Amino acid sequence: MSKAKPIKEQYDVVIVGAGASGAIVALELAKQGKKVLILEAGRGTRDDEEGWTAATEIFQSAVAKVPNAAFPPTQNAPQLDVLQFHNIQKGVPDSAGYAVQHGPQPFASDNNRSKGGTTLHWLGIALRMLPNDFKMKTLYGHGVDWPIGYDDMKPYYELAERELGVAGDVDEYWIPVKDKKKYWGDYVYPMKKTPDSFVAKQLKKKVENMKVELLGAEYTIHVTPTPQARNGDPNPDYKDPVTGKTVGYEPTGTQQDPLRGQRCQGNASCVGICPVQAKYSALRTLNRAQDAGRKKGVPVTIKNQCVASKVVIDPKTKRVTAIEYIGYEQDGFTQATFSVTASIFVLAAHSIENAKLLLMSNAANSSDQVGRNLMDHPTMLTWGLMKEPVWPFRGPGQTNAITTFRDGPFRKDMAAFVLPIDNWGWVWSAFAPEANVGQWVAGGMFGTQLRQTVAHDVSRQICLQWEFEQTPDPENRVTIDPQFLDPLGLPRPIIRYSISDYVRKGMEEAFKLSQKLFKKAEIKDATQYLPSDVVHIAYNGKGYSYRGCGHIVGTHRMGSDPKHSVTDSWLRCWDHKNLFLVGCGALPTFGTSNPSLTMAALSFRAAEAILKDLQQHTSKPR
């Protein structure tokens, strides 16, 4: 291992991973003239218009338009992919994909290993967590409390919403919080809300203010516009989150044409690829970081196709002294192992790779929490046909959700959930519309009858996504095993994962709620759960299928106690004071909010701590 060739260049900070969390840290450091190196395991070939257009054509050429379709991995930086997940037979681990899955349920969410990271294919939903989400243990007896609360996070949420470019409407967004004024202050989002989809408007007409009972209490249904990191009409009243001055906002266009992509055009392929980059990706922040570095005369260096292989620790001081990485030229060709030093090191390679790298390096794990508490939002779908056409597959994947059940006393007994209204018909539940056509044609349909069936049925498709909060379970975890290595000889992730009764109870109640909602909205139910589905689980004698939501969270959680957490609330490792772990892995719990906005907010917070530590570090002799 000590064959690593030392890199002479000295950096203030080395960041592993060119996704959103690493990019935000790099941006904040570059603005202060710090010398930053980012090591990216995968390719960096999509950061100009040409590369992006090529990726769009790769998406169009893919038979299965899954989240990673446009962004295939290099051989040396394999990634999780939804096409790799299977129903796991008891006692037979599934090693067909990149991860070795022991089950009992497969961990069914994917990530992306290339410059831009998983934000290349995220949907763009940008929800803040609710105040009660930070106190799950105290309030509901599940999971853990965060070491900080909503009030601590609020200023960082505002920074994150500016950086990601979030469109939303504070007045119209309904959330179950006691004091809405306190939650928002006098805030307005950078951009006005993403216009409501036709299907959401139609559903709202039917179910808004409907009263439903859940575990003995009554709740009111609210269909509400979802904040999202998607370009739209700028808000002239937007205030700078630091100075508080009204400054308005200008949406960020593409790399080469600032006027292209300033509005979402409705390509209806956000998960997959946004052809005009109206949806945020970390490529934007990386560009801004590099611009900031150039302005300061201290360029930010991004090295693609460099896979971090070891965090090197001084056994005496416990400080990190170097990161070793393997650089490769082409897909299969290994170049060499290098070693690079810095004052501070940041792992920003998303939950699974961060955990893997720490485990490979025997680092940061005195709490034995590294790799544990892996979470997602298991997502149960219910779908059917509306009475009248709702014109799906036009516009963003979701513009609205039912937010009634994000919090409530029921959380003592079952998982909370958020309920987005899918704007792409049955794409997620039944691979519509392509699979519908396949079935109709196989049944003998052609000509006028086929065209009319497509028009009648697909135009009426609606799907609700019941996304459940999963609480941390130490046995849901990523480990490594020298038997299972990738092409560079580095360990592949070994995953153990199961769905608790807390979530299953949620599914049971949600399924009953779905039937009530469908009845009220006159939706002809087409929901079907089969034991052969990728993930099928049972509860009280009934089967439910769910999907992974792509929300990979929790493998290096922060906390207030070094015995039970990997980092402090600034994402600084308890064990190694100059090592920071940023990304979704830091979240101890994450309620019903898609994790990216919280991850971004925490990255701003970590950057603040890193800058302080750097100052101390440089004022002291080494």
Add this chain to the structure above:
Amino acid sequence: MYYPPDTSGQFLALSSVLTGFNTTELQATGVAGQLWGTLERIIGVPIMGEMLSLAGRHFAKANSLEELEAIFKKGLMADPKFQPIAQRIIGMWYTGVWSPMPSAWSDVHGGNTNDGTFVISPAVYRAGLVWPAFGSHARSTNPEGYGAWGEPPLVPVNTNPPKE
């Protein structure tokens, strides 16, 4: 045997009956040539020639679209040699995807190394007919513009139930 590449005449007429879109709509996609090329590569000109001849005989017998569809249903669409090809032609037009010929067909008529599951090309995907059939556009292409998704599509679509 040489059969001139058919991108306008008989192949479009056959495609029109199979897809329910008229030949002008099909022509406007600009991808008919790529679809015919795929058929040439995988099915071959001799069988495609026979299929077009059979379709031509169906056309000659019918006096209306309704009659023509009824003749197709009993004829070409019930013929074990041509029905699987017809279904793949529909699949290509609607979704841009070629799916492999059934093995029962290949056992009789011969397999082909080009056979498999694939998208013909990005352009063929973008031209997929399933999308305009319900007032939309292939995902990642031909968007309607900011906020258009909040209203019904500008081009009206008849969404009445199909006749049996």
